[in-house]
Amino acid sequence: MIESPRIGDSVVPEMLLKVLEPYRREGCILNDETVRLYAGLVDKGSAVRFAFAAAIFGEPMEALFWLQLPRALNYWMNRLTNKSPTRAPQSASTSELDEASMLNRISSKGKSGPGTGKNNALGNGQLQLMAFEQQELWERANEQIPWHEKLEGEEAIQNRVHELVSIGNLEAAVSLLLSTPPESSYFYANALRAVALSSAVSTSLLELAVKVVAANMVRTDRSLSGTHLLCAVGRYQEACSQLQDAGCWTDAATLAATHLKGTDYARVLLRWAQHVLHSEHNIWRALILYVAAGALPEALAALRGAQQPDTAAMFILACREIHSEYLSSLDDELRSSDKLVNLLGLNPESEDVTAVGEYYGQYQRKLVHLCMDSQPFSD
Numbered sequence: 001m002i003e004s005p006r007i008g009d010s011v012v013p014e015m016l017l018k019v020l021e022p023y024r025r026e027g028c029i030l031n032d033e034t035v036r037l038y039a040g041l042v043d044k045g046s047a048v049r050f051a052f053a054a055a056i057f058g059e060p061m062e063a064l065f066w067l068q069l070p071r072a073l074n075y076w077m078n079r080l081t082n083k084s085p086t087r088a089p090q091s092a093s094t095s096e097l098d099e100a101s102m103l104n105r106i107s108s109k110g111k112s113g114p115g116t117g118k119n120n121a122l123g124n125g126q127l128q129l130m131a132f133e134q135q136e137l138w139e140r141a142n143e144q145i146p147w148h149e150k151l152e153g154e155e156a157i158q159n160r161v162h163e164l165v166s167i168g169n170l171e172a173a174v175s176l177l178l179s180t181p182p183e184s185s186y187f188y189a190n191a192l193r194a195v196a197l198s199s200a201v202s203t204s205l206l207e208l209a210v211k212v213v214a215a216n217m218v219r220t221d222r223s224l225s226g227t228h229l230l231c232a233v234g235r236y237q238e239a240c241s242q243l244q245d246a247g248c249w250t251d252a253a254t255l256a257a258t259h260l261k262g263t264d265y266a267r268v269l270l271r272w273a274q275h276v277l278h279s280e281h282n283i284w285r286a287l288i289l290y291v292a293a294g295a296l297p298e299a300l301a302a303l304r305g306a307q308q309p310d311t312a313a314m315f316i317l318a319c320r321e322i323h324s325e326y327l328s329s330l331d332d333e334l335r336s337s338d339k340l341v342n343l344l345g346l347n348p349e350s351e352d353v354t355a356v357g358e359y360y361g362q363y364q365r366k367l368v369h370l371c372m373d374s375q376p377f378s379d
Helices: 011-025 032-041 046-056 060-080 090-109 124-129 134-148 154-166 170-178 187-199 203-219 223-232 236-245 249-259 262-278 283-292 296-305 309-328 351-373
Strands: none
Touching: 032 046, 046 060, 154 170, 154 187, 170 187, 170 203, 187 203, 203 223, 203 236, 223 236, 223 249, 236 249, 236 262, 249 262, 262 283, 262 296, 283 296, 296 309, 296 351, 309 351
């Protein structure tokens, strides 16, 4: 052990001991029990002796400081030397707690000062106030969180979020923030934090957070803001769906045309066509959207549902003609592609196409009879 240099004048302590000797003999400084307790601590180092002195004079927080000082200094030196801090052995923690308990007995009998009393009692709870190592702080926070979960109110939720972020449990913090109802005054602030925190975890969590926030915005007629968030994470399909839910059909189609392709784009047009047909009752506009989406069977079904057999037959005829002209403009390799050989839903073997042909035949015959039974007229 390296011997530390002396501090101060070594003669002064000797003089003090001589002056205080009469008081010691009369028991005016330390009683027998306190002397016995000190005898058990005297060989444990200066910090423990200083803690003893602080407890004698009714300063429990100072006593805790001296007890924690060796650990704190060792922790710092380990960091300087890049030495991995090791978890304090159970025996060391127990010894530290025993020393604190002993000092607590001294403090309760020692000199009282302002602020001393029950709240200054030494113990494990007070030792935790001196915590500084990562594991200690993390364990303490995890012990408190279950208790705080029982508290209600927005302020309690904010405190819980802060604790979860502090211990690195960002997923739980995001989940708690996303539970904020859209009518709450904290909704926007919590939504912003949820999106920001989720981006630090994973792309999938970020997308989930954005979808939840955007859905809540729709509930409060703030759908445009929600779609912007969805676009920011590349969720254009969901953004189009939200715009359509809000009645912004043209905007949804424009967004889809800009960012979506293939079946994703067709899905947006198909839903728009269904809305136009059933809500706006504009069959012609709906038919164009159906065709643009590649939903030829749905277009044919719309014509049949509107009881227009002649138009349904003409629709099939026109589509086949356009299809044939298109194929003739392609080279042989493309022309033989399975996707282009037949029109999906309008090939001659289709039951719907056959039914349209039969119904149109009946319509033609009926039309002929009507013409034969009617007299010609002129204006």
